[in-house]
Amino acid sequence: xxxxxxxxAASDPxxxxxxxxxxxxxxxxxxxxxRRLVTRGRAWTLTTxxxxxxxxxxxxxxxxxxxxxxxxGLALLAHAWAIPELYxxxxxxxxxxxxxxxxxxxxxxxxxxxDLVGHDARGLHARTGLVPERGALGVWLVGEAGAVLVSxxxxxVFCWCVQVPEPGLPSGDRIAxxxxxxxxxxxxxxxxxxxxxxxxxxxxxxxLPPRARPALDTAVGLSRVSSSQ
Amino acid sequence: xxxxxxxxxxxxSTLAEWTTGDTEAIERAVAEFRRELDAxxxxxxxxxxxxxxxxxxxxxxxxxxxxxxPIAGG
Numbered sequence: 359x360x361x362x363x364x365x366x367a368a369s370d371p372x373x374x375x376x377x378x379x380x381x382x383x384x385x386x387x388x389x390x391x392x393r394r395l396v397t398r399g400r401a402w403t404l405t406t407x408x409x410x411x412x413x414x415x416x417x418x419x420x421x422x423x424x425x426x427x428x429x430x431g432l433a434l435l436a437h438a439w440a441i442p443e444l445y446x447x448x449x450x451x452x453x454x455x456x457x458x459x460x461x462x463x464x465x466x467x468x469x470x471x472x473d474l475v476g477h478d479a480r481g482l483h484a485r486t487g488l489v490p491e492r493g494a495l496g497v498w499l500v501g502e503a504g505a506v507l508v509s510x511x512x513x514x515v516f517c518w519c520v521q522v523p524e525p526g527l528p529s530g531d532r533i534a535x536x537x538x539x540x541x542x543x544x545x546x547x548x549x550x551x552x553x554x555x556x557x558x559x560x561x562x563x564x565x566l567p568p569r570a571r572p573a574l575d576t577a578v579g580l581s582r583v584s585s586s587q
Numbered sequence: 588x589x590x591x592x593x594x595x596x597x598x599x600s601t602l603a604e605w606t607t608g609d610t611e612a613i614e615r616a617v618a619e620f621r622r623e624l625d626a627x628x629x630x631x632x633x634x635x636x637x638x639x640x641x642x643x644x645x646x647x648x649x650x651x652x653x654x655x656x657p658i659a660g661g
Contacts, residue, residue: 376641378641379629379641379657380657380658380659383657383659384660452661459596462597462598463596463597463598464598465598466597466598466599467594467598467599468598469598470592470594470598470599470653473651474633475636476636491637492637503661504661518660519660519661520658520659520660520661521658521659521661522655522656522657522658522659523656523659524656526596527594527595527596528596528598530598531594531595531598531599534594534653534655535594535655535656535658536658537639538631538633538639538653538655539655539658541633541637541638541639542631542639542640542641547658550658550659550660551660551661552660552661
């Protein structure tokens with residue numbers, strides 16, 4: 359898959375597009391832009407470190423004071439390992455497929471979604487269930503109930519929980535809802551969405567359903583290509 | 588022929604179709620458009636790959652106008 363077949367920037371980088379109306383429902387949130395994303399990513403890493411370092415430190419201290427306390431130390435290290443893994447799993451959950459609608463609605467929705475995206479994106483969606491979309495903030499992977507943003511350079515991902523709260527919609531329509539909102543106002547989209555995880559792509563990849571992993575690989579590759587141009 | 592469609596549980600429903608000059612069809616489309624907006628839908632027009640715009644008036648020159656529900660953080 360090449361970047362040439364993917365849609366261009368998802369929103370007006372100059373910011374002249376009208377804001378997404380849904381942002382009024384979260385008026386207390388500052389608008390998410392590239393600088394704020396960097397800050398949020400760093401804060402997320404700092405928080406995760408703050409959660410894990412005390413466990414590792416205490417395990418080391420116990421081992422130094424009383425080697426026979428190693429079972430407790432092991433339990434502490436297990437906690438230190440589990441916390442980032444749980445965060446990553448929460449991130450992966452945003453792109454897990456939801457229950458299917460009937461066959462006919464799914465087919466109709468898929469047809470509309472196919473009209474909205476290019477050939478390569480259609481192919482990736484067929485294989486992984488995720489639609490790639492280039493934006494000003496990075497490369498997005500849009501799913502049924504959330505999206506993953508791979509930042510320029512491909513070194514960090516942001517997992518966003520965002521969906522259309524309408525039961526019974528077919529999966530293609532769920533993705534199309536998010537895609538249209540993203541294209542209309544990328545920063546507004548990231549403002550409305552709830553951040554579920556931020557971290558290294560490899561951490562997320564391990565927790566993704568196997569089917570979705572090639573989509574992340576593609577997005578990371580596109581992010582690296584974009585940032586080197 | 589231009590179309591006004593709504594994403595719904597059927598996949599999507601075509602609510603109106605019109606062509607330039609067909610006043611009656613345009614009037615029906617505009618009325619349908621207003622009704623859906625009043626019901627809480629947002630109208631979107633795609634503008635080439637990767638671009639979309641929200642509209643509050645029915646753009647008669649657009650080929651496809653898509654009605655979507657509001658999104659929310661999960």
